[in-house]
Amino acid sequence: MLITDIIEFDKKRKKIFIDEEFAFVLYKGELNIYGIKEQTEIPENVCREIIDVVLTKRAKLRAANLLAKREYTENQIRNKLKEGGYPPICIETAISCMKTYHYLDDERYAASYLASRLEKKSKRQLSMELLNRGIEKEMVQTMLEEADQDGETQVRAVRALLKKKKFSNQTSTYEERQKISAYLYRKGFSTDIIQNEVNSCQFDGEES
Numbered sequence: 001m002l003i004t005d006i007i008e009f010d011k012k013r014k015k016i017f018i019d020e021e022f023a024f025v026l027y028k029g030e031l032n033i034y035g036i037k038e039q040t041e042i043p044e045n046v047c048r049e050i051i052d053v054v055l056t057k058r059a060k061l062r063a064a065n066l067l068a069k070r071e072y073t074e075n076q077i078r079n080k081l082k083e084g085g086y087p088p089i090c091i092e093t094a095i096s097c098m099k100t101y102h103y104l105d106d107e108r109y110a111a112s113y114l115a116s117r118l119e120k121k122s123k124r125q126l127s128m129e130l131l132n133r134g135i136e137k138e139m140v141q142t143m144l145e146e147a148d149q150d151g152e153t154q155v156r157a158v159r160a161l162l163k164k165k166k167f168s169n170q171t172s173t174y175e176e177r178q179k180i181s182a183y184l185y186r187k188g189f190s191t192d193i194i195q196n197e198v199n200s201c202q203f204d205g206e207e208s
Helices: 028-033 044-069 074-083 088-100 106-117 123-132 137-147 152-164 174-186 191-200
Strands: 003-008 013-018 021-027
Touching: 013 028, 021 028, 021 044, 044 074, 044 088, 074 088, 106 123, 106 137, 123 137, 152 174, 152 191, 174 191
Parallel strands: none
Antiparallel strands: 003 013, 013 021
16 A cells, blocks of 8 residues: 555645545644655555544544534535545444434434425425435425425415515506516415415515
8 A cells, every 4th residue: 555645635634645546634743643655655554543543533523513513414414524535434434423323313404494494485495405405305305295284384485575575466567476476486486376475465465
């Protein structure tokens, strides 16, 4: 196992390449501790210690520190650790540990996300946002159905947006109604809800 390259990662750390492939990131002082220099051999047991002990522990600590500040999805934590240069095995071990202690829970994240936004955004918009955060499609669909069983939250979301826009069907022109309807459609709301609310909305956002 030949150390073929060592390059800057940031001011404090270096990227180590073994046999011309990226291996891991270490602090500069650790290069001296483990005798890591370009074009020198690194014993397999030393490499294993760095990955299994040093970097795995560091990855767990990094994940725990992130989750102590706010909720993240599993995919977001995975990406954060990738950005930090942690080897895949360290990343998966850290994620498994966080899930075991319930620090990391995609279902909890999705439930909290929906609870705070379902009366402000369309289900289609929320679905895309959760999928982009790495939540599984099946989970997103199930949780959206459970969170909006009566369908009224989307009605309230449309009303809130109409009120925010100070829209009233009593004073609006045909062009203005078309414009606000197109705006709501782009937000992902259903045509039926849009038509019903645009046709009944008064200036204060309440039904006539």
